[in-house]
Amino acid sequence: MSKYHNFMQRPLSRREMLTICKGGFGSLAFMSLFGATTFSCSRSKTALDSSSNLLLGPHHLPKAKNVIFLYMDGGVSQVDSFDPKPRLAKENGQDPRKKFKVDATQFDNVGKILKSPWDFKQYGDCGMPVSDLFPHIATCVDDIALIRSMTSQFPEHTNANYFLHTGSGLQGRPSMGSWMTYGLGSENKNIPGYVVLDGGLIPPGGLDNFKNGFLPASYQASILRAGPQPVANIIPKENVPNLQERKLDFIKQLDDKQLEALGEADAIESAISNYELAYKMQSSIPELTEFKEETEATKKLYGFDSDDPHTRGYAAQCLLARRLVERGVRFIELTCPKVSADRWDQHGDLKDGHEKNAHAVDQPIAGLIKDLKSRGMLEETLVVWTGEFGRTPFAQGTDGRDHNPSAFSMWMAGAGIKGGTIFGRTDEYGYRVIENEVTVHDLHATIMHLMGIDHEHLTFRFGGRDMRLTDVHGHVIKDVLA
């Protein structure tokens, strides 16, 4: 039997002993002394909570039940998309340092002022100007609230990505999707509540952008890949019926035993629930990713008939996002498709790179908004479109743009959003915010507010402090709310 010693009980380690004792009489006395609850989430219990099938629910009546987060990896140029600056055309080719103070940029290869290669036109009843990069999204502007005054604290992808996703520029904090599923739970027991649809590009910073951090491990994102097999081993490999179930039962027995020996252990508890969920996903995911019941008209709306394979790929991701919302998934993030140019990060050859990226996402995103709207789902679904920062109004080299965290544009559409609004202003070059600055914390606070969560009250005790997604910052941007 000695070769099975891994599965047998071994003596307690010093660390385990201390861990177990910490939960013993001493801490009981301590807890009662200070009237603390043993769980950080001290939300009031009502008669309803006693039934485990019920979700804890939001703080106030929500506008949105689900979020689709369209992440524009690399940083879309604001002055080429949603923030027209005629002065760039007028002063094209002049030295920016003679016009305004130029901050150090990542590559510090500051060129001349660079006018946008694209024209802007006004669209919709609201007359919002949109560049020729996004002819399809432009048809949805009456449902969109545009924020032109976003700022980030980081001029570099990795930190800016962590900041946008977790509210902190350093690796390791829980992602906003984790916070939301932690706060609100998920309605669907067969699919995870927080799903990332991998379009081909995992953002710099990697999967830590989508991690649970100090929240329980079951709140991390599940990644669905594009293509025929979105999740590895989603089709059971056992050909004997019941074999898989029996295997899983056995693993659970072993896990339970181990858990008994160790006491409370999030890693094992989460592993058990992950096995259970994975088993359920084997039936739910194939049904989800087959688009059999979707009509040709719907597919065409998203751009399934496009000549561009990246448009077709992103269209499938957008349609999948809608189907996930229909199945009650709380938070869905779409990453960008891997076009032949780089991500939206055009340090050179802006025209070619931005055009390719825009072409891949424009029609699918517009299709998504229109489809959601037509089905009445936009009433409860919040669509968020943003990059991690903006780009400089002057060139990097001759035809690129460098990173600019001092100003960028983002938009939201759907549940609780006042369509056709433009909020915030940048200077005449689109370089810096001059009115109504919106920080990433403000954006998080606003998304949470729409989901019915008071960002100051969704906390998790970690490291001796009640942690929040917005840390000690964040104000709800009331002006973009309906």
Next chain:
Amino acid sequence: MNLFDVLLNSGVAERPSDFLIFLGRIHPLVVHLPIGFLLLATLVELVVRKPKFRPLKNYTHYLWGLGSISAFVAVLFGYFLSLSGDYNENTLFWHKWLGIAVFLFSLVCYFVYKKQWKLPFYGRPILISLVVFTIFYTGHLGGNLTHGSTYLLEYAPNVVRNLAGMPDKAVPREKVTVLDSADVYLDLISPIMDRRCVSCHNDDKKKGDLDLTSYANLALGGENGEVVVPGDPNTSDLYRRITLPETHDDFMPTEGKPPLSDDEVAIISWWIQKNVPAEGYFTEMGPDEKMRDLVEKYLGLDKNNLLSQQVEVPNKAVVDSLLSYGFILNQLMMDNHFLEANFSLSEQELNDQALKTLFGLKDQIIWLNLSNSGIKNTHLEQVGQLENLIKLNLGSNTISDDGLAHLSQLQNLESINLYKTGVSDGLVWLIPKLPNLKRLYLSESKVDSATVAQLRKEYPDLKIVFEEKP
């Protein structure tokens, strides 16, 4: 020589210098010193009989002395404060003279203890009681001067209030629930005055000789005459003062109290324009559309007032049985028990019994999602009885106009989703019956575009989402 005579003869009382008023404003601070000293002296007198505290006996006269000196300073500063005026005269008279009495009594105490005078017949206890009583009563009058005579007992139990000769607490005016029942003075003007003005303009603290606690008193005006000129806001002093720049000397409310909101200013202006009516329904005075919207918002009537009601904790048996039928129930807020019921994710068949069970939560359920649930027209009879529904999703079901007929009682309904259903002209009949309907989803239903165009024309505020098939 009397100090007051000196001050009076010097003309100080008529034109107090800024410095005196400054000292006067310190009165509320120094007034607490004699209170502390004298009560401490009393306490020492009580305990000094115990052997443990006997050594204190030699020092009590210091306490009386300190009390007496600080009482003198308090009286002096109090007099300066009274020069700045605007206090209820009767209360002020008694407060002043009782304050002087506290000073005199404590001075007597000082000499009694310093010189070890013997007093006949419980002289000392009587004297001390007198000091304590005058301190408390003077302090009470001072509180009345500052906060108004009703301040102390405003929230006292009615028994206590009756003992003090006050009437039972006024039952607060019931919150307006319909705009048509809003009274112009009682529901609009009076609450604004109460919130913003009466803390300084009341019977006891009549700043500028103006009392805004009732319509009659408001009509009396203040020291500069009437404050509202019927029909003319711009010459009305009240309106002028609330619309001045905040830094202006005449701006009201003064002393850093929060200014009136734009809505409140607009309401007062409108009220003066309408010749300052003392009563009458707001809507009968011909407010224009903008004013109606503003007041509706001000009174919080633009929100669904269903949500302001507190509903009961849902019955656990009903909850459990709904869960077993395949419903998902979501709590929608923390401080109330409103629920969303969602059947769209269920793998089970929806049956009659499940829908009947929903009726057990008819107060709580405000959102109901039955999309893609295989419901039939007859099922809608049960749905139509859930009268608190605000959102109803019936999309992707084979229901038709016959089913819609059951929904006419849903008076709170704001959003109805009929995407991919068989409904058509029945909507023309249903929509006028749903007064709160704001959003209607009709894409891929059997409605034709002519009907939609007609509905859009008749109900311009209703948002209809209808994508025609290409």
